Amino acid sequence: MTEDLRSEEEARADRLVRIGQPPRNRSEAMRKLVWVVPWLVFLSAPVHDLTSGHHTTLATAAGWVGWTAFVAAYLAVVFRTMGRPYAGWTVAALVALLGTLAVTLSLTLGGSWIGLFVYVSVSCGVALPLRAAYWTIPLTTAAMMLTGWHAHDLDDAWGMFLVVLLVGYSMTGVRQLVRTTVELRKARATVAQLAANEERLRLARDLHDLLGHSLSLITLKSELAGRMLPDHPDKAAQQVADIEQVSRQALVDVREAVTGYRRPRLPGELAGAQVALTAAGVTADLPAEPDLTDVPEDSESALAWALREAITNVVRHSGAQRCVVELVRRQTLDGPMLELSVEDNGSGGSGKSPGNGLTGLTERLAKVGGSLEATRVKHGFRLVARVPAGVPVSSADVGSPA
Template sequence: MKRRHRTFMKNHGLSPYVWIFLSILPFYFIFQDSTTVEIAVGIAMVAGFFLSYVLSFSTRGGAVYAGAGVQMAIAAAMTLLFGYMYFFLFLAYFIGHLTNRAAFWTFYPILLTSTFATSYYGFITHPEFITQLPFVFLSLIAVILLPVSTHNKMKEDRLQGQLEDANRKISELVKMEERQRIARDLHDTLGQQLSMIGLKSDLAEKLLEKDPEKAAKEIKEVQNTARISLKELRELVTQMRGTKLEDEMDRVKQLLAAANISCSVDGSLTLPHSLAIAESVVSMCLKEAVTNVVKHSGAANCNITVESSQNALTVTVKDDGGGMSGANKLNHSESGISGMKERLEFVNGTLDVFSDAGTTVVIHVPGDART
């Protein structure tokens, strides 16, 4: 139950409590100086409004627009009969969630017209409107701004979801292309050599009795071909093991330059042999850390420090951005930090993140990553 409440508050913040307050408020207006019939009519309208409101959020197509029309009619009637115009805030929030652009720009002007017209009439027919003037004024501003801001936020969320889907598809395509590249390299590198070894071995076997000297020569060529194949295979595997830190540093410099972020690098990029196993992992973590700087920090400067010895390698990425407070903290927490930690665990490394004036990411691996 507590987990559901935290999730609900994370998605909606304080807005549910605002809506609860606004849903109770109409009864105060209904029971003020009203006859029994007016009270019954008012309660029926409130029930009808919220029933229509809930159903409109859970249906699709024409029913959504019909529900919006019913809500607008009830909101206008509540304003004219009881001087309660705050149902228009619910409508403003609802219209902002309309995904159809034409529907939004159809209902938005109708909402503004009906809100201002009924409010003006309310000032004439309900003197108590004067006492509500500050709240009415704030409500009118909300009716103007809330649909547009909500609509733009919904559009941004949809685009963000589409972007994430596209990035996932690109990632899968990259993996597929990499598999195909590895398959081509293995085929081109080893296929011909192994075929030659097989043919020469068969030939040597046939020549053993007829021409031993020539058979020995063929066996020598088989041995030589096997050594060449082994050498080429080792080179291919070495290339597949990952990126050198020096090469990755060139790429992150280009990334930061493209984002108009000044970059400075301190320390030597030539690592001792004991760090060769961890170098590829550190390079990937460096790329992720710099990507976070570009996407989330809002920084103008980024400093990368490399400290290496026979015993350890430490790479520090520090920016002068907004740190990890508020929404930025959420962005950082969901932006590959857990992935970096998992990679570093493979080489017994650690990751530390500090946030004060900017954000500092410290990547540390021991000299012997195999222990």
């Protein structure tokens, strides 16, 4: 169940727009473009100025050319920064072009074009190196103020002062956030790869320890049987019987090893429960790394199965918004017990009788000396599984003097 939910979560994340990565197809390119286009709202003033008829035909045509070049350069800088950025000199040239167009159009066509400096500031914060962005953003703000003063439109310039200054620095923060997200994604992939490599190494080491001696013994006895076969068939038959016995024992050892690898572990199930509940939109409250000292492997495995079944019910049937998982040790008359409690605020499913999952879980816990309780509570459903947490203390041991 956990593996299925993880694969579904990865597939869903894979379908989303990838932060800091280039688009893989036209659909992703359009979705990334949607994040850029709405911020062109400050260009409405220049468009209104060009369509108002206040300028000559030549000035209007030149204005449209300048406006188109400015928008194209801005989209080229910002959109490419979201994927495969341009080289440093290309970015610097485009940002310089944006600044030049902003100053030229504002001086020649009036204060309605002051808003272009917002995009120059955004381009500095998004595309330039951080050290360069930290001084080019205030430089852009100063250029806007000087342009407004020279165009006798200082009031509009003062109105845009904080916008131009703060939006540029805020984009540097967004840029850092995107970079951190990308680095965390890479680090998570690296950790997963290292964990997989370590697991492969452990499996190889265990199989070598299990089979190395057995296969060496089989090889030795096979050679002995081959040498004894012509003159001592009875002794050769004994060697063949020994080979069969060693082979059977090796097969048993391998099966036990594979069973151990397949056995669910409680820490892994807790991590999987966190992923499953988060993917289902359920607020999860789970314990930290569990203390499994002296807990038998069979007990831990049964409790891990109980947690998996409980989380499956919460995700698929309960409709809950919150799930609380608790893991505590209790001392009982039968000895120490490890108790797992899973409580949610959902409906608890539609069935009136225990399902096959809970029935099978009850049987699994009973095999290791545990028990299961599944009850409705005031605001949801609660499942409690208990397993032995150590060797039970006999009555003789309890009554013996110290």
